[in-house]
Amino acid sequence: MLTVNGVEVIYSKVILVIKGISFEVPDRQIVCLLGANGAGKTTILKAISGLLKAELGVITDGHINWDNRRIDRMRPEEIVGLGVVQVLEGRRLFRHLTTEDNLKTGAHIRKDHAVKRDIDMVYELFPRLNDLKKRTSGYLSGGEQQMLVIGRALMAKPQLILLDEPSLGLAPMLADEILKKVKMIQTEEGTSFLLVEQNAKATLEIADYGYIMETGRIVFEGSAEQLINNEDIKEFYIGLSELGQRKSYREVKHYRRRKRW
Amino acid sequence: MDMFIQLLISGVLVGTVYGLIALGFVLVYKSSGILNLAQGELVMLGAYICYTGINVLHLNIALAFLFTFAVSGVMGIVISRVAIRPLVGQPLLSVIMMTIVLSIGLRGIAILAWGAETEGLSIFGHSYYHIAGAVVSEQSIWAFALSVLAVVAFALYFQKTKGGRAMRAVAEDQQAAQSVGIKIINVFDHSWLIAAVVGALGGILLASGSGVSIELSHLGLKVLPVVLIGGLDSIQGAIIGGVIVGIAENMAVGYLDPVVSDWGLVGGGLRNVFPYILALFILVVRPHGLFGQKRIERI
Ligand SMILES: Nc1ncnc2c1ncn2[C@@H]1O[C@H](COP(=O)(O)OP(=O)(O)OP(=O)(O)O)[C@@H](O)[C@H]1O
Numbered sequence A: 001m002l003t004v005n006g007v008e009v010i011y012s013k014v015i016l017v018i019k020g021i022s023f024e025v026p027d028r029q030i031v032c033l034l035g036a037n038g039a040g041k042t043t044i045l046k047a048i049s050g051l052l053k054a055e056l057g058v059i060t061d062g063h064i065n066w067d068n069r070r071i072d073r074m075r076p077e078e079i080v081g082l083g084v085v086q087v088l089e090g091r092r093l094f095r096h097l098t099t100e101d102n103l104k105t106g107a108h109i110r111k112d113h114a115v116k117r118d119i120d121m122v123y124e125l126f127p128r129l130n131d132l133k134k135r136t137s138g139y140l141s142g143g144e145q146q147m148l149v150i151g152r153a154l155m156a157k158p159q160l161i162l163l164d165e166p167s168l169g170l171a172p173m174l175a176d177e178i179l180k181k182v183k184m185i186q187t188e189e190g191t192s193f194l195l196v197e198q199n200a201k202a203t204l205e206i207a208d209y210g211y212i213m214e215t216g217r218i219v220f221e222g223s224a225e226q227l228i229n230n231e232d233i234k235e236f237y238i239g240l241s242e243l244g245q246r247k248s249y250r251e252v253k254h255y256r257r258r259k260r261w
Numbered sequence B: 001m002d003m004f005i006q007l008l009i010s011g012v013l014v015g016t017v018y019g020l021i022a023l024g025f026v027l028v029y030k031s032s033g034i035l036n037l038a039q040g041e042l043v044m045l046g047a048y049i050c051y052t053g054i055n056v057l058h059l060n061i062a063l064a065f066l067f068t069f070a071v072s073g074v075m076g077i078v079i080s081r082v083a084i085r086p087l088v089g090q091p092l093l094s095v096i097m098m099t100i101v102l103s104i105g106l107r108g109i110a111i112l113a114w115g116a117e118t119e120g121l122s123i124f125g126h127s128y129y130h131i132a133g134a135v136v137s138e139q140s141i142w143a144f145a146l147s148v149l150a151v152v153a154f155a156l157y158f159q160k161t162k163g164g165r166a167m168r169a170v171a172e173d174q175q176a177a178q179s180v181g182i183k184i185i186n187v188f189d190h191s192w193l194i195a196a197v198v199g200a201l202g203g204i205l206l207a208s209g210s211g212v213s214i215e216l217s218h219l220g221l222k223v224l225p226v227v228l229i230g231g232l233d234s235i236q237g238a239i240i241g242g243v244i245v246g247i248a249e250n251m252a253v254g255y256l257d258p259v260v261s262d263w264g265l266v267g268g269g270l271r272n273v274f275p276y277i278l279a280l281f282i283l284v285v286r287p288h289g290l291f292g293q294k295r296i297e298r299i
């Protein structure tokens, strides 16, 4: 179980981006983190995975525990070693490497000999990748690339995947397919997920629990069901009014000004 | 025609050694974005270390090679940890300055330790062979063969092993590499280790023809036109660029120097200048060199 407790993050010594956040990701659950652009979702994922340090970001307050061990001072490779792996936003694969070599790099921290078998498991999960084994990964389609970065993370045998906007820029059908696979990984492998998404509706369908973030704070939380049925959430993040119509950006913005969480 | 073939073949033979040395330069650039302006000194020191192994420690040639690789490798790692690591994340200029400081420092150490004289390093036989109408020395054949062997060994390491994959991953996306648990600074260490070892081998091979002296550090700086031509971040570009520079300088000596002398100018200097002129032309047409920066952009 991951617990984030009162975490505050400052970039470049002055830019306060996360203003004291607490939440948890229980084992074998999908917890989603929703919120507008710039809310700090990616930042909090990087704080957990240790990647923040490379970006001049510092956790200035609070702590992060994974299975009762404090991980906020650890280096990224140590955190990966403990079973927590981040899938970065924007399909960051190693573009000049083949599909299969990308998967192999995912197993970098492992010393066991079952890597080959796990590669086959990834191919079973994403059959499309099986046909593209030897292909230079930079030439894969957007959806295939997203499958590959998730597959690459699986190669580390993680217990928790920090998944940042997997459906970004994908056609709705493909986005749904990716999210279905996430659900499948959770049920079959028992992996837990901290899932950041813009696509609130589809995400809440697979998530167990969710948090809503706004400019560095958590403003609302609840089970997926509670969130789906909450009128305000519908308004802001699913974009549907009671009439079932899409709200225009301006209307939502206006509404947002009137009503603060 | 005979002369052309002669120049071509000796150009290719020495060019592979340049390619080998440039490979070390490119590797450091690819993994850490650092222009290692001390690569020439690593070349020079390799030759001195081998010279010491043979003439002071009285090692046989094979052991002297291994001795050189070991000492150079350790030196590469020490440089990476002591000089480069503290600068990770600092502005590019400070890192480049550091490599310049390194190059001056290493040259100073070499002068202190070995003096400024040119010493012979005759580790290969002195026979000559006729190949396709050209006369080639045993030394240059060895230099070619060992360079090719080293390049092939490196290519296998780079393509087929876990360490090589980690290097390629870091070269492409440092943050993504960190996200899968690759320890970036280890990869930097590896790249400096390899740069030092291939540089040292290049140094031994060059010195086996020209002798050991401080001058080798300038010879080592031939990596600059080589990587400008091949592309700073391309391994294959380094090798091909090396061969091109080897051929180009030989052709300059054979065909251009006499012309320049006819004009009443002092010939003989074109050997070192011509590769840069060539690099300039290539950069005008292809700003990233022949093989550089082939980014795959597909979102
Ligand atoms: N390295 C950095 N240095 C300074 N500020 C940063 C840095 N990275 C992010 N920020 C700022 O921190 C805030 C939160 O960014 P973050 O990427 O975490 O948001 P996000 O919720 O993931 O947004 P999106 O949905 O657009 O991905 C933004 O205002 C951003 O400009």
Ligand SMILES: [Mg+2]
Pocket (backbone or CB within 6 Å): A041, A042, A043, A089, A164
């Ligand atoms: Mg983000």
